[in-house]
Amino acid sequence: MTLLSVQNLALDLPLRGGLLSAKRTLQIFADVSFTLNPGETLGLVGESGSGKTTLARALLGLTPTTYGTIHFDQTKRSTKADFAAMRATTAMMFQDAIASLSPRMTIGALLAEPLTIHGHPAPKTKIADMLALVGLPADFATRYPHELSGGQARRVGVARALVLNPKLVIADEPTAGLDVSVQGEILNLMTDLKTRLNLSYLIISHNLAMVRHVSDRIAVMYLGRLVEIGPTRETFARPLHPYSQSLIASEPLPDPRKRRQDLAIKGEIPSLLNRPKACVFQGRCPHVQPICRTDPPTLREISPARFVRCHFAQPTGALT
């Protein structure tokens, strides 16, 4: 039984053209399909411009989509009312924790708000409990967002996400801007709450080392396409898509004895306006063949639970 199931989701945004030119659209993402099980953490990784944040917002109905379906809790969600009904059981954590808190409200009012909106009582004891749950003292209820440190604002973000007892939490870069010594605190808190409250997480990040430790499965996104999905451990040990391979090989390792001698990937992610036809990775792929420029590859299951969007990927990780 899946909690979240996404099929062929796509988003095209209209581009403002001239009076006489044909109406053009900008493809943000397309052909996005994946599932998320109850109690599971899926890590969605990709570089800036890959469309991962927009996808996250689209999953909660905060951004419209042009094609495809979203099922949450066995129910199809497409209209505004569908998503509104879903909001009591889903929550989002934002990349900029402080900016995601309404600046003129106290932390207490911000924590009470989801309860009030969904018709629950919001007594002071409940607010204090939520603050205690994320390891903050009760007197934080009277503070304002700008008075918090980055780590404290993250904790408030976690508390606000969990106050309605959601089934799914989407966390966009949950450790962005945090020092490594604090990053662990937030991740450990999220892991602890996941087991206690039986949550499912979708964690979006460009930080591979972090995602690797917190997710059960990982999905790699490049220029609006999911290029690889698989169990985290196996994907990191043996990435199948050439982009995943170069992404993992680019991460600087904290060990001078393992210095990367040659560059895993050249060039940079193209602009959405210059999206390559067929395979989106063709321009940077070291294994590119003529077929990659003519036929778009599909996301195929290459070995059990491992999906990859490449004409030449092999279960061994080699490319032929």
Place this chain on the structure above:
Amino acid sequence: MRWPANTRALRALIRDPMGLMGLVLVTLFILMAVAAPILAPYDPLALDVRAKLQSPSLAHWLGTDQLGRDTLSRIIYGARTALTIALTAIGLAGSIGILLGLIAGYGPRWLDAALVLIFDALNSLPMMMFALAIITVLGPGTGTLILVVVLVSIPGYARLIRAQTLTLRSADFIVAEQAIGASTPRILLMHLLPNVFGPLCIVLSMDIPVVIMLEAGLSYLNLGVKPPTPSWGNILYDGYTAIRTSSTLVIAAGAPLVLATLGFTFLGEGLRDALDPRFTTARP
């Protein structure tokens, strides 16, 4: 020690010297207007032709005008006229402007386009001609004056609020509110309004003296407050005609105008900062 939001804003306002001065001046004017019958030593309309254009004396602290009316009493009652018109007009225009601005900035695109078109159309009318046209149709008087001010001011306020709303509508905290299922009125009133009100606050405060001046100007043209109702504009006009004989009248009516302008401006600037917790609470 932490204070509830309202007390905190007031305390912050008082701690700021300019804000405190603005608050004191504005409070004095409001007191003057409310307590006019108690404060004024004479009836502002009582004529005394034998005592016309007197210099300040113990009987008439600010002298008398060309009809022998006590200037101090007329200034005190003039505050009442000025504040009634200015506060009503600005209050009305501000509320309508906020509402339309929020709707234009946060609502669907077609509605925004339609509202902006209306604002532009209103703005493109020459203000004086527009005012004169309305006065011609409805006849001069306090009500007409307020209507003119409201119609002329709404587009500016609405545009300001719209621009602020447009920059905030995709801010993280607004998306966060949508994500927890907050309704549109809730987002508009509880999250957008408090954050867009600051800049408008100072514009509104600074427009109050402009309205007082406008009232004075139109009253001079005999299109505003009808004599003999005391208004600072009327007194100022009387003063100009009699300036060769005595300058007391001009100074007596000009000084409250200047003080009112300063008072409302300082108060506006003070309020803008005091209402923002980012200025008034320090990081512990």
Place this chain on the structure above:
Amino acid sequence: MTEPLLEIDALNVTYHTDQGKLSALRGASLIARAGEVIGIVGESGCGKSTLAASVINLLPQAAEVTSGAVRYKGADILTLPPEAQRALRGQDIAMIFQDPMTAFNPVLTIGAQLIDFQHAAQIPRAEKLARARALLSRVGMPDPDLTLRRYPHQLSGGMRQRVAIAAALLMNPTILVADEPTTALDVTMEAQIIHLLRDLRRDYQGAILVITHHLGVVAELCDRVYVMYAGEVVEEARVDDLFHAPRHPYTRALIACDPGHFEQATPILPTIQGRLPDLRNPPTGCSFAPRCPLAEAICATPPPRVPISLTQSALCHKAGGQP
């Protein structure tokens, strides 16, 4: 050993804030020799950016150097007249910022700016242009001629950082200070910039100072490393010793926290409990003691700088024992 190019000697810097004086640097010392890549690593608030700013004497208005010296080729640059300091910046000492956009004027083309940066050089304009073009291709810009005609906003973040590196190298500086040069970039771009910097050092005669919070960048790029905590240099070591035989408890904790260092996924990541000390009222003893697993009574007294080897030292009472 060669003469140091740059020597920061027991530098103390205080910030004057609304809440009182804040000691941002407390006796920080550093040496950089020609041909070295020096890493300065630490978490936010450790003073690494203040240290970088003091090298080019671009400290903010509120900062005051209370004692210590910054010597470049033996002369204290903090006491030089402003004129001489300006001449030093850009010619002898160049800087690369986290956001390369800050280094460029948005309304001038890259070419115009790269020529303008050479205003002190007495060479014809055509030669300056040729030099700019040569450096752009040196930093791996695919089409240098096109880049010269571009405006800063027309380049991607990674490309802008390359151009910023080219701009910094224009006057052939002897010291290059890179403040978080890859923090704003994506992983694949970061790898390319690291590669470029590593590549440059081979034919570059000066010293490179890399300020970063990212241990991976340090491991990939640096020869020697200074670890900073609460305004102090707590450990100094060659990069291999730092990662394989760290002696200061903070260095060990910092490395332990980096999720990149685990071979296997761990459900619970290590953290450093507690908070940074308040630098408005700095502790008299060891500043890491309240968070240190090894702390004892003696740690309430100022810690000694314990030499471990010729190239390694740690500011710790407990560093003297076995590693």
